[in-house]
Amino acid sequence: xxxxxxxxxxxxxxxxxxxxxxxxxxxxxxxxxxxxxxxxxxxxxxxxxxxxxxxxxxxxxxxxxxxxxxxxxxxxxxxxxxxxxxxxxxxxxxxxxxxxxxxxxxxxxxxxxxxxxxxxxxxxxxxxxxxxxxxxxxxxxxxxxxxxxxxxxxxxxxxxxxxxxxxxxxxxxxxxxxxxxxxxxxxxxxxxxxxxxxxxxxxxxxxxxxxxxxxxxxxxxxxxxxxxxxxxxxxxxxxxxxxxxxxxxxxxxxxxxxxxxxxxxxxxxxxxxxxxxxxxxxxxxxxxxxxxxxxxxxxxxxxxxxxx
Amino acid sequence: xxxxxxxxxxxxxxxxxxxxxxxxxxxxxxxxxxxxxxxxxxxxxxxxxxxxxxxxxxxxxxxxxxxxxxxxxxxxxxxxxxxxxxxxxxxxxxxxxxxxxxxxxxxxxxxxxxxxxxxxxxxxxxxxxxxxxxxxxxxxxxxxxxxxxxxxxxxxxxxxxxxxxxxxxxxxxxxxxxxxxxxxxxxxxxxxxxxxxxxxxxxxxxxxxxxxxxxxxxxxxxxxxxxxxxxxxxxxxxxxxxxxxxxxxxxxx
Numbered sequence: 001x002x003x004x005x006x007x008x009x010x011x012x013x014x015x016x017x018x019x020x021x022x023x024x025x026x027x028x029x030x031x032x033x034x035x036x037x038x039x040x041x042x043x044x045x046x047x048x049x050x051x052x053x054x055x056x057x058x059x060x061x062x063x064x065x066x067x068x069x070x071x072x073x074x075x076x077x078x079x080x081x082x083x084x085x086x087x088x089x090x091x092x093x094x095x096x097x098x099x100x101x102x103x104x105x106x107x108x109x110x111x112x113x114x115x116x117x118x119x120x121x122x123x124x125x126x127x128x129x130x131x132x133x134x135x136x137x138x139x140x141x142x143x144x145x146x147x148x149x150x151x152x153x154x155x156x157x158x159x160x161x162x163x164x165x166x167x168x169x170x171x172x173x174x175x176x177x178x179x180x181x182x183x184x185x186x187x188x189x190x191x192x193x194x195x196x197x198x199x200x201x202x203x204x205x206x207x208x209x210x211x212x213x214x215x216x217x218x219x220x221x222x223x224x225x226x227x228x229x230x231x232x233x234x235x236x237x238x239x240x241x242x243x244x245x246x247x248x249x250x251x252x253x254x255x256x257x258x259x260x261x262x263x264x265x266x267x268x269x270x271x272x273x274x275x276x277x278x279x280x281x282x283x284x285x286x287x288x289x290x291x292x293x294x295x296x297x298x299x300x301x302x303x304x305x306x307x308x
Numbered sequence: 309x310x311x312x313x314x315x316x317x318x319x320x321x322x323x324x325x326x327x328x329x330x331x332x333x334x335x336x337x338x339x340x341x342x343x344x345x346x347x348x349x350x351x352x353x354x355x356x357x358x359x360x361x362x363x364x365x366x367x368x369x370x371x372x373x374x375x376x377x378x379x380x381x382x383x384x385x386x387x388x389x390x391x392x393x394x395x396x397x398x399x400x401x402x403x404x405x406x407x408x409x410x411x412x413x414x415x416x417x418x419x420x421x422x423x424x425x426x427x428x429x430x431x432x433x434x435x436x437x438x439x440x441x442x443x444x445x446x447x448x449x450x451x452x453x454x455x456x457x458x459x460x461x462x463x464x465x466x467x468x469x470x471x472x473x474x475x476x477x478x479x480x481x482x483x484x485x486x487x488x489x490x491x492x493x494x495x496x497x498x499x500x501x502x503x504x505x506x507x508x509x510x511x512x513x514x515x516x517x518x519x520x521x522x523x524x525x526x527x528x529x530x531x532x533x534x535x536x537x538x539x540x541x542x543x544x545x546x547x548x549x550x551x552x553x554x555x556x557x558x559x560x561x
Contacts, residue, residue: 246547246550254559298390
């Protein structure tokens with residue numbers, strides 16, 4: 001069944017949209033990531049113009065993360081105080097990201113920056129996560145009991161000035177790294193059309209030492225608020241949010257996220273992180289190959305300005 | 309000297325119409341409406357070649373050839389080329405084409421080079437390549453290369469095309485032409501230009517307009533996205549939050 005998308009100005013198969021929304025939603029529920037880093041490339045490969053894909057996926061990420069965030073909220077697994085700091089600095093970063101997005105699109109370098117950005121970010125994050133989770137899994141096999149968090153296991157980042165107490169996370173740390181993480185993820189997220197959960201989760205775990213039981217919930221809450229703001233920014237700045245496209249993805253995504261969240265209960269934290277690392281690395285390799293392999297068609301075209 | 313004679317002959321031939329003719333033509337639809345299930349639309353152009361008003365003959369003797377040119381709304385479009393720098397492929401060169409048609413299809417009753425000569429085709433902008441000649445750069449060679457690539461890319465998208473069997477004559481004077489507008493046809497005003505040829509000369513021409521536009525809900529969405537962007541963005545967010553919440557409620561076990 002074909003459906004016409006009024007902003008993308010093309011017709012696509014409705015079941016294809018709901019299908020990829022559902023599949024990505026399942027993974028987002030499983031890993032606590034928004035799923036944008038999978039959905040945006042998938043849409044671009046299926047012919048949706050890159051600006052429309054990036055802008056509409058931000059809307060979808062809001063929906064996919066809302067059900068997950070609410071589920072974690074009911075379980076009391078969100079540090080709202082920490083999320084607030086991340087969101088406020090994230091929105092600031094999103095302003096910069098949306099502006100950079102427009103500049104790069106005009107210059108014709110958006111695709112290059114998106115590919116490079118995905119390659120560097122996903123490649124480094126994926127490799128780190130894979131190493132860490134493999135180690136944890138091996139230790140688990142050997143029967144070594146690893147405590148979730150050693151008390152007073154602070155690094156120099158926590159010692160910076162302006163300390164704030166985050167009760168839920170049982171942390172008393174400097175607010176500066178928190179704000180920096182939010183700013184960076186806001187910028188990168190709106191530029192690449194991703195929620196940034198896959199950067200947020202490791203950043204919270206390894207840099208801030210947020211305990212595992214609140215990491216995913218806090219990350220999801222942050223993604224919901226920041227992506228909501230980014231959707232509005234994209235709608236105002238580039239007017240390329242396709243509400244129909246976003247809605248089709250949302251329907252599939254929210255359903256998939258529920259199944260993903262319940263499937264996640266059967267896996268241990270390090271196993272989840274290992275699987276996510278593999279997924280992230282696969283996408284990074286895909287983007288890396290597109291940079292070095294000779295394109296099938298060295299020529300491309302784009303519309304500058306709107307219809308006249 | 310022979311060239312001068314040729315040019316003179318050409319000028320004379322252009323000045324005196326081969327035969328006074330008139331074209332009575334019609335489109336199957338003057339608006340193409342884009343609805344939620346829009347998946348392209350088939351259009352038919354038909355017409356009759358009759359003697360000009362006040363002419364003595366009752367009918368005209370063929371054989372005639374008809375070319376129908378359908379042009380969509382114009383946009384500024386860039387063609388870009390990727391090159392390999394230090395092992396990484398990136399866009400390094402681009403040429404901008406101002407007022408480039410977003411849709412261009414030529415339907416003809418025969419092979420274009422048998423209907424008329426290249427000069428008539430290019431001066432009347434009947435060939436896709438004739439739209440790539442207007443480049444705002446002094447580097448005409450680069451413009452020509454990129455223009456050719458742009459036409460190829462547009463053809464691959466189904467937005468450009470030449471169908472040399474697109475026009476059928478049902479009788480000596482009556483023709484019909486079929487065109488399938490693809491689902492990615494950009495909305496806006498379209499122009500259908502019909503040329504009637506006899507012995508390589510244009511003996512009649514006519515232009516008709518039709519519109520491709522979104523209607524109903526699609527039109528409402530597209531309008532609100534451009535006219536009320538803030539409100540539109542907020543609605544998107546509310547919809548997303550609601551869908552996410554509803555999903556959680558429905559699937560909670």
